[in-house]
Amino acid sequence: MWSDYYAFDDDAREVRFLRPDMPQPWMNYLSNGDFHVMISQAGGGMVWYKSPQIWRITRYRFYNLPMDRPGPYIYLRDAEDGSVWSPSAEPCPTRPDEWSSAHGLGYTRFVGKRRDISASVTYFVPPGVDALIWRVKLRNDSDRARKIDVFAYVEFSLMEFLREVQWQCYVKHQLTVKHDGAFDGLVYHYGANMQLKPNETPDVFFAADSALTGWDGNRDVFVGAYRSEEGPAGVEGGCKNSELAGGDACGALQKAVDLAPGEEREIVFYLGVARDAADAASRVAALREPGAIEKHWIALGEAWKSKLNVFQASVPDEDASRELNWWNPYQVERNFLFSRSISYYAAGFRGVGFRDTAQDIVAMTSLDTAATREKIHVLLAEQWQDGHCNHTAYPVEGFPSDQRKFSDDHLWPILTVWQWIAETGDESILSDRVSYFDGGDGDVYEHLCRSIDFTKANMGSHDLPLMLYADWNDAMNKVGQGGVGESVWTAMQLGVVLPKLAEIAAARGDEVTRNDALAFGVALTDAVNGAGWDGGWYRRAFMDDGHILGTHDARQAQIFLNTQTWSVYSGMGSDERKRLSMDAVAQYLDSPLGIKKAHPPVTDYPTPENPLFAYLPGLGENASIFCHANAWAIIAECLLKRPERAWKYYHQLIPHVAMQNAGIERYMGEPYAYASNLFGPDSERFGLANVTWLTGTAAWMYLAVTEYILGIRPEWEGLRIEPCIPQEWPGFKATRRFRGCTYTIEVVGGGATVESMTVDGMGLEGAFVPHVADRETCEVRVVVTTGA
Ligand code: NOJ
Numbered sequence: 157m158w159s160d161y162y163a164f165d166d167d168a169r170e171v172r173f174l175r176p177d178m179p180q181p182w183m184n185y186l187s188n189g190d191f192h193v194m195i196s197q198a199g200g201g202m203v204w205y206k207s208p209q210i211w212r213i214t215r216y217r218f219y220n221l222p223m224d225r226p227g228p229y230i231y232l233r234d235a236e237d238g239s240v241w242s243p244s245a246e247p248c249p250t251r252p253d254e255w256s257s258a259h260g261l262g263y264t265r266f267v268g269k270r271r272d273i274s275a276s277v278t279y280f281v282p283p284g285v286d287a288l289i290w291r292v293k294l295r296n297d298s299d300r301a302r303k304i305d306v307f308a309y310v311e312f313s314l315m316e317f318l319r320e321v322q323w324q325c326y327v328k329h330q331l332t333v334k335h336d337g338a339f340d341g342l343v344y345h346y347g348a349n350m351q352l353k354p355n356e357t358p359d360v361f362f363a364a365d366s367a368l369t370g371w372d373g374n375r376d377v378f379v380g381a382y383r384s385e386e387g388p389a390g391v392e393g394g395c396k397n398s399e400l401a402g403g404d405a406c407g408a409l410q411k412a413v414d415l416a417p418g419e420e421r422e423i424v425f426y427l428g429v430a431r432d433a434a435d436a437a438s439r440v441a442a443l444r445e446p447g448a449i450e451k452h453w454i455a456l457g458e459a460w461k462s463k464l465n466v467f468q469a470s471v472p473d474e475d476a477s478r479e480l481n482w483w484n485p486y487q488v489e490r491n492f493l494f495s496r497s498i499s500y501y502a503a504g505f506r507g508v509g510f511r512d513t514a515q516d517i518v519a520m521t522s523l524d525t526a527a528t529r530e531k532i533h534v535l536l537a538e539q540w541q542d543g544h545c546n547h548t549a550y551p552v553e554g555f556p557s558d559q560r561k562f563s564d565d566h567l568w569p570i571l572t573v574w575q576w577i578a579e580t581g582d583e584s585i586l587s588d589r590v591s592y593f594d595g596g597d598g599d600v601y602e603h604l605c606r607s608i609d610f611t612k613a614n615m616g617s618h619d620l621p622l623m624l625y626a627d628w629n630d631a632m633n634k635v636g637q638g639g640v641g642e643s644v645w646t647a648m649q650l651g652v653v654l655p656k657l658a659e660i661a662a663a664r665g666d667e668v669t670r671n672d673a674l675a676f677g678v679a680l681t682d683a684v685n686g687a688g689w690d691g692g693w694y695r696r697a698f699m700d701d702g703h704i705l706g707t708h709d710a711r712q713a714q715i716f717l718n719t720q721t722w723s724v725y726s727g728m729g730s731d732e733r734k735r736l737s738m739d740a741v742a743q744y745l746d747s748p749l750g751i752k753k754a755h756p757p758v759t760d761y762p763t764p765e766n767p768l769f770a771y772l773p774g775l776g777e778n779a780s781i782f783c784h785a786n787a788w789a790i791i792a793e794c795l796l797k798r799p800e801r802a803w804k805y806y807h808q809l810i811p812h813v814a815m816q817n818a819g820i821e822r823y824m825g826e827p828y829a830y831a832s833n834l835f836g837p838d839s840e841r842f843g844l845a846n847v848t849w850l851t852g853t854a855a856w857m858y859l860a861v862t863e864y865i866l867g868i869r870p871e872w873e874g875l876r877i878e879p880c881i882p883q884e885w886p887g888f889k890a891t892r893r894f895r896g897c898t899y900t901i902e903v904v905g906g907g908a909t910v911e912s913m914t915v916d917g918m919g920l921e922g923a924f925v926p927h928v929a930d931r932e933t934c935e936v937r938v939v940v941t942t943g944a
Contacts (some may be wrong), residue, residue, distance in 0.1 A: 200224030230242055259828070277290055309409075331402065333373025363825045479861075511568050534549070562625050628718065640700040648725070649726070713756070750786055752830070794864035830854050
């Protein structure tokens with residue numbers, strides 16, 4: 157039963173874990189935007205600063221056994237019997253008598269009790285402070301005096317992860333861990349030669365709120381030979397005050413605590429970055445100021461409250477309510493920060509994926525308009541003068557970008573910028589100047605126009621865009637290697653972005669570009685409905701050798717999800733074809749756990765020697781339930797005004813619901829963070845969640861539920877309110893902060909037809925609330941019905 161494993165505390169916006177041994181680590185991210193921590197329900201995880209590639213502070217042994225090791229651990233040694241345990245349960249074999257942990261928004265907490273000593277530790281990274289705070293509380297619940305030694309421990313990583321893997325034998329002899337008497341803490345200095353950015357590499361400090369009993373910087377001394385973090389020698393026998401000048405580094409801090417019966421004590425540890433030891437001393441001093449930690453804790457809560465207040469809805473479904481009001485926007489923000497680079501599934505080397513981040517921004521814009529504007533600049537700086545864009549960038553590290561050319565990357569920024577203007581009403585972004593990757597610069601508007609120029613220069617014989625390396629689906633990489641294969645889906649992507657570019661061009665008074673964009677859209681619509689139509693649904697692609705993907709008479713991969721959903725999203729399909737296509741999705745692709753990406757899976761198509769996918773049937777790109785792409789099915793059903801299907805597709809993939817449907821031992825992933833995909837029905841492991849946390853599913857599910865199911869959608873002139881909710885709903889209430897105005901929205905009834913609307917008591921035609929400058933509050937009442 158899932159309820160043996162976890163429970164949601166919705167008032168606290170927490171998920172609580174009732175046992176440490178989940179099927180796999182269930183992660184949380186603690187971050188202030190620069191200083192980051194990934195931490196599991198059992199205390200495993202790692203710490204890094206800005207880049208997990210070049211400023212990785214602590215080590216996490218990805219993919220190794222025992223799983224989920226190490227982490228920022230607390231050990232407690234009980235002087236009465238010498239036993240050692242941890243509030244996080246792991247990594248000690250001796251377990252607490254009582255235990256739970258919890259992930260909340262930006263923090264993780266462990267609570268344990270053993271032999272009448274209660275202990276809790278809360279980890280968080282405060283806004284504006286580049287440090288992990290470990291707030292330990294101990295209480296003596298026995299009737300006798302107790303002596304507890306508290307140890308805080310991290311295993312330091314070499315800052316540069318690739319060099320750690322490749323060259324640690326040399327590099328580890330270019331670092332030190334020293335005790336600094338000025339603030340009674342450790343300073344880890346990584347001074348390796350040939351670093352990419354040596355002047356920006358920080359020192360790391362590790363200190364407590366008061367005097368230490370002991371410390372160690374040498375892992376060999378603290379952990380001891382042939383031991384592990386399960387039972388370090390230094391915990392057993394006490395720290396030896398070792399420093400390190402070359403070798404395997406750690407940070408271990410010991411504090412002896414005497415507790416009278418009933419006494420409670422707080423001890424705070426800080427692991428942070430500084431320019432040098434002197435800077436570390438002043439940062440530690442600031443953290444030791446009376447009240448500082450409580451102030452930072454409150455600031456963290458306030459920051460999340462304010463961010464989430466942009467959109468809150470009260471809906472008659474507990475699972476949806478929890479997901480859409482905090483876990484989903486929280487995941488959106490964390491994706492925006494980390495792209496797809498570091499998670500339990502990715503060891504921190506993926507940089508900033510162009511298309512992934514462009515999509516993340518679309519969902520993130522309402523939550524942070526300043527950060528998204530900046531990120532748009534980062535992406536557009538990866539665009540070449542001919543209009544195409546690099547596939548992956550490494551802006552923090554300065555590594556060379558991945559320069560493969562895809563057919564979709566350069567088109568996403570049109571959607572991204574359009575959304576940014578819709579959210580803010582501020583067209584000035586179009587005039588921001590951004591350099592081109594291969595020299596020179598242009599304003600944002602020019603960048604967007606060049607995207608279309610590139611596609612126009614790369615069209616195929618069916619008048620569809622060339623596939624190039626691949627499109628949104630990375631696994632389409634065998635379609636167009638010969639330079640001939642074409643993507644029907646990319647044509648539909650243009651169907652979405654060309655009208656948006658036309659709107660942007662009109663705002664700039666550029667009629668030529670506007671008309672060109674619209675005309676190109678018409679030509680592509682013809683091609684999509686000509687060569688792209690298969691009779692019952694839309695085809696997916698044309699391969700170099702003429703094989704068609706997504707056709708009914710192929711042996712495998714007869715139908716793909718994306719071209720059905722995007723025929724609706726783009727508006728390129730006729731009404732009849734859109735309905736037929738989405739009916740085919742329901743008939744061939746929907747499964748008891750979600751919608752498959754394609755059907756049937758590929759094993760030997762188009763040829764046994766060179767099948768389209770290397771993925772096994774039902775896995776990843778080959779007919780898994782691709783959650784990211786499921787979100788487009790929700791949007792499509794909303795646009796078709798079929799609320800029951802839209803809701804079914806949405807609800808079945810809410811992580812907690814999907815986990816209950818699949819069973820916890822099968823699903824395995826976190827019940828609060830979306831997965832990229834679930835193994836599909838063609839796999840024996842049907843229902844296994846794969847690549848949770850960092851996935852475009854987060855962005856698109858958020859857009860699907862807020863903008864299409866609840867239907868509250870920013871447009872350039874104001875807010876559209878066009879819900880598509882189950883018939884049996886009595887309605888819902890929402891608040892939306894939009895351009896300085898708080899909209900209080902009451903939707904009455906269920907269905908997808910707006911029958912009437914009042915704005916501040918006045919009746920308005922349609923389902924659109926025009927923006928009025930300087931209005932601070934606005935009350936909207938919408939009556940929806942199931943009517944045709
Ligand atoms: C995950 C990749 O990060 C993303 O860029 C891609 O669009 C999807 N997989 C589908 O292939």
